Amino acid sequence: MIKLLLTGVWVAGITLGSVYVSMRHASAPVESSEEQARLAVQEYVPGELITVPVLRDGGVQGYFLTKLSFAVDKTKVKTLPVPLKETVTNALFDILVGKQLINVEDSKSFDLANFKSVVKAGLNEQMKEEVIFEVLVEQLEYLSKADVARVANRESRKQPEPVAIVDRNGNTAHDVIPGAAEKAAAGH
Template identity: 70%
Template sequence: MLKLVFTGVWICAVSLGSVYFSIQHASAPVETDAEQQRRASQEYVSGELITVPVITDGAVQGYFLTKLSFSVDKAKARALDVPLKQSVTNALYDILVGQKLINVADTSNFDLANFKTAVKDGLNKQLRGEVIFEVLVEQLEYLSKADVARIANAANEKQRRPVPIVDKNGQTAHDQLPESEKRAAAAGQ
């Protein structure tokens, strides 16, 4: 019986000691000064839901529904001649309509990470500077022309939801703004 009590005390002491030492020796990730400055100068901007037509052979084949949000440089965003949301929406139409970033017929080669990078680089090029740090894809879906016609003509028919676009790695776009940034964006509108 005494052996069992000593074993229990020994296990408790070892457990408490290991927790104590792990807390004492754990350290937060080290951020460089450049990373701290970038975080201090950035803010999240919630984008608008936009509809981009997919044009093939001179005719509209369907529509992309996309909602993108951005991590931006505060000072550079305020220095723009046109407000950021309007500038970004205009630039997105140029990027998404002008470039074939997504092949709707074959989405097996679609790469979400490359899409985000292409949009970020295109936006920064159009805004003439490193204004956008990160692109968050909250929604990226496709509606064919037939789906739009069916929805418009059939009030009693069960509506189908847009089809989420899945990239070659099986990921769908579902990025979200940090909770504190959502509240700040909602208060600013």
């Protein structure tokens, strides 16, 4: 019995010692010079809430409500011929309506990571250079045409909430711009 107790204390001591040593000698991840250069010019730009129609069978079937924000190259944004907000809105309509990245009937096939990468690639393609480093999806919801009609007619029934789009891995859009809470608290 005493052997078992001493063995347990010995194992616990070795475990605690190894955790302590590994934490003392752990170093921060080394960033490449390319990554450091990208971070030096990176800026987060909040997006706007836009409504994108879902076109099918020759008509509008509903609307996606989406708010995307971006990590951008602040030096390249200043040289764009059209302001970033307008460029992004135009490109998002082309990407979201034209490519039909989200199938409402089969939301299980939706992949949020693929959505972000396709939007990033499409935006950079439209701007003809890599201006967008990262796409943050803050909101991505769907309202059917019937839901919109009920809201427009102000029916007495309880108004439906937009349905959050869930990807095949169970992820929903809830990205947050780094530092946004601190800026809001500081009054910027």
